[in-house]
Amino acid sequence: MSAHRPFSPQTNTMARPGVDVGPSHILGEWSPGIAGPLTIISAGMHGNEPAGVLALRRILSYLQDNQVQIAGRFVAMAGNLTALGVGLRYLDRDLNRQWDRASVERLGREGPRGYAEDIEQLELLQDFEQLTRHHLGMVNLLDLHTMSAKGVPFIVTCDTPDSTSLANQLLLPGIVGLEKAIPGTTLEHFLAQGYRAVAVEGGQHQDPRAVDLLEACAWMMLIATGIVTEDQVPDLQAKRQTLLDESHDQPQHVTVRYRHGVHPEDGFAMLPGYKNLQPVRRGEVLARDRSGDIVAPQDGWIVLPLYQKAGNDGFFIGV
Ligand SMILES: [Zn+2]
Incomplete structure (x- = not known):
């Protein structure tokens, strides 16, 4: 199903070991098959940010191993499969900078321009369309990222009551206005599609703690959107504390x-x-x-x- 072109090692010599996510953008999903909320959590829109993929795998394994009876449907997705495989932010174009309306419409009209990321984006658009086609209620999206710098993790949110209340429940400081300052992020597109969407910058790229942080944040998202109840989350208090400790004494x-x-x-x-x-x-x-x-x-x-x-x-x- 994937048409990714082979990686050319000359493209960038800064590659780190990647994560193999296979040929599908859908890492996994969990649903009891009855109607309820739809929450999609994506990771790896930047291929040098494997922590989110690892965090989502942990959650999927836990839900499956324990046959957790969630409400609605949880879908875990991976963004830039080719870049994740080689540990690069991107191959040709930053996949998280081409979701503005004009670029999405051009991609739909004219197809990929021969850039690896155009193919990734087209596949993602098709997957999102399929996932949401028969869903009647709100679609919730959390996009997981990590940073090149050290420092406090945070939620990228926009200045609407819905988005702010969701961000507050994820227990990290909220930063407003990045979605306007950085054109073409996934948030811009999915907010315009009517999703309740936020992103998280959960620590430094290669820091193992980033996986714990993003996992904790993703569980909070599943609680906040009604997919799981608090008593279904393993070590809930420890996960809450992981998040609260990071932003102690910081602007909220x-x-x-x-x-x-x-x-x-x-x-x-x-x-x-x-x-x-x-x-x-x-x-x-x-x-x-x-x-x-x-x-x-x-x-x-x-x-x-x-x-x-x-x-x-x-x-x-x-x-
Ligand atoms: Zn990122």
Whole structure:
């Protein structure tokens, strides 16, 4: 069913060991076969972020091993299969930057342009369409990610009561405005489709704790959306504490006010040591590029400082 083209090792020499997710974007699903909520949790839209896939596998195994009688339907999905297999953020194009309306419509009209990520996206669109076709109620989506920087994990949410209440139940700080500052993310598309959708940045890419964090967050999503009851979650208190410990003494709501975009030719490099949601002062030198020092334009919290080669968001400032 998959038409992924073979990976060319010249594409990027920064590959880390990947995770084999097989040929299907559907990692697994669990449903008692009776009507109820539909909650989809996706991971690996960026192929260098395997933690979410590992977290979803744990949850699927637990549900299956214990034959948990959930309500409705839970579906676990993997995003960029080819990139996950080789441990790269992407092969040709960032899969989490091409979900704006114009790109999705062009893909439907003209088909893939020969980029690996166009094929991935087309398959995902078809899978989502099939999964939701006969579902009458709200579709819930949580998209799992990890960061290149150290620092506090957080929920990416938009400024609607529904989205905010969902984010609050996931027990991590909520950041509003990233979905506007970063065009073309999955959130933009699925919110426009009427889904109740949030994303989570759950720790650093290769940190084993990121798997625990994302697993805990995904269980909270299953509780919040009515798929499982609290007593069906293994070690619920420990999972809650895992999340609460991460954001202790941190701002719980941050609104993004500034984005520093970068191009590969800029030679952008963050100064070492910045962590996600660290406070910064106006005028503080945060990074350098070919034009010189890059300073914080205002006081605030630094969000997603870029410490990897691939990516075009240098950092954000929130308040
Ligand atoms: Zn990501």
